[in-house]
Amino acid sequence: MQITKDIETLIDLAISEDYISGDPTTKSLISPSDSGSAIIVSDQEGVLAGIDVALFVFSKFSSITSTKVLLSDGDNLKKGSHIARIEGSLSSILSAERTALNFLQLCSGVATETSKYVEAIHGTKSKIVDTRKTIPGFRRLQKYSVQIGGGYNHRHNLSDGILIKDNHIAAFGGSITNTIKAAKKNAAHTLKIEIEVETLENVQEALDAKADIIMLDNMSTNMMAEAVKLCKGQAVTEASGGVTLSTVKEIAETGVDIISIGAITHSAPNLDISLDITSL
Known part of the structure; x- marks a missing residue:
């Protein structure tokens, strides 16, 4: 999905809503220099939608974060399906997690419900x-x-x-x-x-x-x-x-x-x- 200006504005709003005063949990536990990787996983069957939006959220937190799409929008998900991999700043991955997943879960939920009809x-x-x-x-x-x-x-x-x-x-x-x-x-x-x-x-x-x-x-x-x-x-x-x-x-x-x-x-x-x- 192309990240148009209106979508980017929505992403910025969602980030500011959650990250309004920083992330003291991550800041108190993780050094800004620490690196790591994570995998996005489906915990139930459905239809994937919104992966580009979700991964764009991680790039907003850190320009050096790299992502790899493993499944694309429209792909059928099984429980345990690996959707994407994120590598880079560990603190950025942790701080972006909830906002990114919110977009992905909502979009995939709509796609899945539609597919049933x-x-x-x-x-x-x-x-x-x-x-x-x-x-x-x-x-x-x-x-x-x-x-x-x-x-x-x-x-x-x-x-x-x-x-x-x-x-x-x-x-x-x-x-x-x-x-x-x-x-x-x-x-x-x-x-x-x-x-x-x-x-x-x-x-x-x-x-x-x-x-x-x-x-x-x-x-x-x-x-x-x-x-x-x-x-x-x-x-x-x-x-x-x-x-x-x-x-x-x-x-x-x-x-x-x-x-x-x-x-x-x-x-x-x-x-x-x-x-x-x-x-x-």
């Missing part, structure tokens, strides 16, 4: 996509990790497209037709218009108003299947709301084009990854 719908035409329900400041990393896990990105930010939700409709007077017409009139012609609906009547109204994408919100799979039939050849369909690993296959089997899941970013558990000092 992708695997669950294998053989269907549906795609797993994320949402904007991300940790503030971490959106680029989390959306990158979704891709590593085999998923796709929805909007990165508000400017990426028009997504009319129930509150937009309510704020505009309650009419789906009028809301879509206003969006088409006032927005750039290059932007697709997506609208959230809850009933088959809403679906037909959105189709008549020429919506490009129709979000089927919290529908039963029976209703969703009917909605997909109505939309065929007229609009892209997106299933949303309360999707879980136990329901995603049934949802995909309705023929819906996209399944958006907030849980792959806002609720993905961190992957268990650790760092072990190997030599002094």
Whole structure:
């Protein structure tokens, strides 16, 4: 992963959060001149993501620290898999450990959770996509990790497209037709218009108003299947709301084009990854 300026700024913020007044534990025990090496190890199965970010953290603590990638983003991890080796200033390795692992565990957790959903719908035409329900400041990393896990990105930010939700409709007077017409009139012609609906009547109204994408919100799979039939050849369909690993296959089997899941970013558990000092 390329370390862009915004990612580097996030890394700097994370380091300053943890290293705000130094590391008295390491300082009291380890000489600045001491050298050593460490290995990053996976403690559970999963999908690796964020290794470049994690290793960049070590370089921030010491310019003479060297790193070697043993596994790359997208590789499958087993318990005990060796991910990367770090060599150089022992005190720098110890002080950077937690911040580096925080990034790596979070990114790998998102990639791993996404991969479970992708695997669950294998053989269907549906795609797993994320949402904007991300940790503030971490959106680029989390959306990158979704891709590593085999998923796709929805909007990165508000400017990426028009997504009319129930509150937009309510704020505009309650009419789906009028809301879509206003969006088409006032927005750039290059932007697709997506609208959230809850009933088959809403679906037909959105189709008549020429919506490009129709979000089927919290529908039963029976209703969703009917909605997909109505939309065929007229609009892209997106299933949303309360999707879980136990329901995603049934949802995909309705023929819906996209399944958006907030849980792959806002609720993905961190992957268990650790760092072990190997030599002094």
